[in-house]
Amino acid sequence: MALRDKWVPRYLELTPKSEALYKRARQSIPGGVNYPLRYLSPHPLYASRAEGCYIWDVDGNRYVDYWMGHFALIMGHSYRKVIEAAKEQLEAGAHLGLEHEWEVMLAEQIKKMVRSVEQVRFANSGTEANMYAVRAVRTFTGRKEVGKLEGCWHGGYDGLHKAVSYPFDAPSSAGLPEEVTGLTVTLPFNDIDGAVKIIRNRRLAAVFVELVPSQGAFNPADREFVRALRDACDETGTLLVFDEVITGFRLSPGGAQEVYRIYPDLTIFGKILGGGFMPMGAFGGRIEIMERLDQTKYVKPSERSFHGGTYAGNPLAARCGYVLMRELESGEVQERLNRLGEYAKRRLSEALERSGLEAYVTGMGSLIGLQFTPRPPRSPRDTLSMMDRELAEALYYYMLVNGVYYVSQHVPHFGLSASHAEEHIDRLAALLEDFGREVAKEKRRA
Ligand SMILES: Cc1ncc(COP(=O)(O)O)c(C=O)c1O
Incomplete structure (x- = not known):
């Protein structure tokens, strides 16, 4: 038994x-x-x-x-302040299908709280934000391969759904062709020599990392490890992306990166971002990378990194997120x-x-x-x-x-x-x- x-x-x-x-x-x-x-x-x-x-x-x-x-x-x-904000926005128009002030306010608020974010775009989940971030790092660097750490979870997007289930060398889902997952390179977690060697030997567009992985029972990455990732990325022109879908706004107003005092090129947000109960994700960071999404600067679709969606930045989620962010701002x-x-x-x-x-x-x-x-x-x-x-x-x-x-x-x-x-x-x-x-x-x- x-x-x-x-x-x-x-x-x-x-x-x-x-x-x-x-x-x-x-x-x-x-x-x-x-x-x-x-x-x-x-x-x-x-x-x-x-x-x-x-x-x-x-x-x-x-x-x-x-x-x-x-x-x-x-x-x-059932946090009352966010519920009240949601009710008001339901009455005013939960889905306007146009740009509106709440998304601007939320974007400004994130910039205020998270030091490494200069510009940010909204999506509907952490998965979606990671997906568009992969596209953005490929656009910016002109490189195809993307690195991710063993055991880290970034949602179910094909390009990052690798080395999630143990054993890590088996596919983490059916329906993932090798032609797709072959572009994703896995790096060992908390192993400086192993990870740095891979970053130096490949031309990775970026390394995605969860600093406090849930699958590791929230055992955090060592500071020296994260420092080594940052240095190896800088040395090789590889971007560093922190997935702060869980840790963002939680470990400090500025997320885990503020605790480590090591800053990524891009950050992924989700969960808390939408006020706790509205589906929302976001990716943001250095302006040179984010401006590759700017339709006024990159007019030709072939040169721009596309992102968008019916509910992207919708006022209901944006307002709930903004109200909660104001509560979390002081720390x-x-x-x-x-x-x-x-x-x-x-x-x-x-x-x-x-x-x-x-x-x-x-x-x-x-x-x-x-x-x-x-x-x-x-x-x-x-x-x-x-x-x-x-x-x-x-x-x-x-x-x-x-x-x-x-x-x-x-x-x-x-x-x-x-x-x-x-x-x-x-x-x-x-x-x-x-x-x-x-x-x-x-x-x-x-
Ligand atoms: C670190 C991390 N990244 C990304 C995701 C995916 O987010 P979502 O479930 O909103 O698509 C999750 C979800 O659990 C997560 O924990």
Whole structure:
């Protein structure tokens, strides 16, 4: 019997309505979900409503949510100021199909907060922003190949959907022809010699990197590694792109780059950018690169890097984003969250020590990970190859039946919001400790 089976029956008992919805969903939605990440065996949870740091499922069970809408909801669920702004904009016109002031205000606000951004364009998701950024870096450099770091996730765009699932040498999806993925070169994470050698030996248009990769349970890149990437890129005329879809505006008003004090040529934004609940992405950075999108300077389509879309920069998302950015501008929210993150790391580490579980707490700021690995992991490769999946899965169901929601079943990682408090962390730590005792009991019994 797998360890998780100790808690799965209780999960089934608690969630009959989710089970019924899943059966229905399977008839009209492949696999019953719109993102496999949200799938859970034997059936995923179907949510009904959310408030602050809590989310309720259709059976009425309440969970403390550490997933927070894919880490987009930095203020917590149903944040009133953004909801009020959205309501007003719905009345004024959510989809005008023309340019408007909110997108200008949001662009100016991003420039104010993120030092490396001189110009920015809006898209509808992180995936889309990455896709257009790949095109922009190719346009600017005239080079074809693009580098990305092993285990980093930039969304499902063909050109970056490589070395995501472990093992990294197998395709991360079907339907990706080698002619396409062959133009994407993967670099080892946190390995200076390995990564720099590849940058020097290839003519890459850019290197895309997630500084605090979710697949590595938020174990951040070393500063020296990021410095080495920056230097090698400068040396070879390669652009450096930080994917700050999760970290942007969260780790500081200026994102992770401000924490590292190392700056990219382009940055990718998403999630928090749209106010937390409106789909939005953006890419921005140095003016020489961004102006390759300027239709007044590059009149011929063949010379311009195309970007656009029906909902690109729409006023509803732009206004929600702007209102939230103004809340995040001073950095007070992030400072409190970072302190809570430190508290969480300490409390979880103490719980692990007391519980006898072999695991490491990783993370940066309000992004926390838990790694059931025999030694401290240094990269998503370490995390994905060494993680004790049985233990991670068992913890997942244990937390669920005790009213805690997070992702994922195989790589536990947690995002804090302004609605979380020390009491929530204390409970999380207490549950982790109890889980350790349960595991020890099971081991003695076996
Ligand atoms: C770092 C990072 N980049 C890009 C994406 C893709 O963003 P989206 O899901 O909005 O397309 C994600 C989504 O999880 C992400 O975490």
